Amino acid sequence: MAADFVRWWTVRWGSCDARLSSSATPMAPPVTITSVDASSPEAYELANVHDVYDQIAPHFSSTRYKPWPIIATFLQSLRPEWVGLDLGTGNGKYLPFCPCAIGLDRSRNLLDIARTAGGMTREVVQGDVLENYWRPGVFDYVISIATIHHLATPGRRKRAIQQMLSAVSPDHGRVLIYVWAVRQDEQSKRTIPTTDSSQGQDVFVPWVLSDDQNRIFNRYYHMFADGELEELVITAAGEIGLYVGQGRQEGIEIVQQGWERSNHYVELRRYRVQG
Amino acid sequence: MVRLITHNLLACHAKGCTSNNFPLQFKDVQIVVRESEFNPDFLRGFIPKIEWPALVSSSRELGDTSLSDQLPEMLDDAFLKTLHRVLFEIHVEEGVMICPNCSHHYPISNGIPNMASSVTLLIRGLPYLASSWLNMKLANDLKIS
């Protein structure tokens, strides 16, 4: 019970002896099950996501990053004159690969890194993925990679998807969403507390700060079940009056969906028949 | 960074503020001009998205008077270079953006605009802070007894 109220905590990881005897690349500490304080999911996220990222931000390396294949292909398929929004941009690691994108994040300290991601001036905005700060439909595309799994209720994750659908052009807007999956890659070094990929799972994922204390910061994640993301997209779209499927006057097409490197993804396209 | 390319897409999102909520007005700004790579193809593609009167008034608020009231019909290189400078090279580093409808203030610091209202964040955080304080107190009381 008490743990539910603990804002975030840091513990020393192992004893001195254990650390001395461990190899150069220690196993990551295990992912643990958590339950969300449903009375105030905003406060829960503030404590277990936003505050944590603000604290660990200075330790994110700004080394070059290579996007996963599905993400790389998506970004390469965008037209050079398009403008996009990267929701949950973090340290801005995708911004150098986007034709022209504005990065949005809640963490001020991550944005201080993102604003010069890839050695160039980037447009970044501090804000919440549950809000829409833009003229409706003004973006050509939205990406949201590894972000909405930090939202603490299904309703909030759904609302974030609705904001993405509203932010893009009703004629051609494209959306790519990635979330962490219960179904893990064989190469994953994470020890996770569940193997039943038919059920989503709320967890704490530890981040070990490699300073002299090896402090551990727990971040909240919702690990998505198989099919959960697609279902959420369909519900989200339906609630704002958007048909999912082809062949209507207006709607959303699921271009592709699948699983890659321990993540579920879905790619969407808005369409509207002219005339 | 707040450059006018971003500013021209922004609108106020305060609860119930749905009309006349654009463009946000600049106040108390500090500006830095930095050169950047000229990309005429991007500009030609982006022009249909621009809310032109908003861009003109906002650029004038920042002290740049190079845009005319009407979007010119000839999109020649001289015009595109002017547009490039206005959209991409004027950086608002410090200041405030104010909604013309509800007067909500969106601060800009170190080049980053904060669209999440600090008041909202504070109110959202309060139930949690209260509960964690109670919990700490409870833990202390238990230890003493």
Ligand SMILES: [Zn+2]
């Ligand atoms: Zn307003």
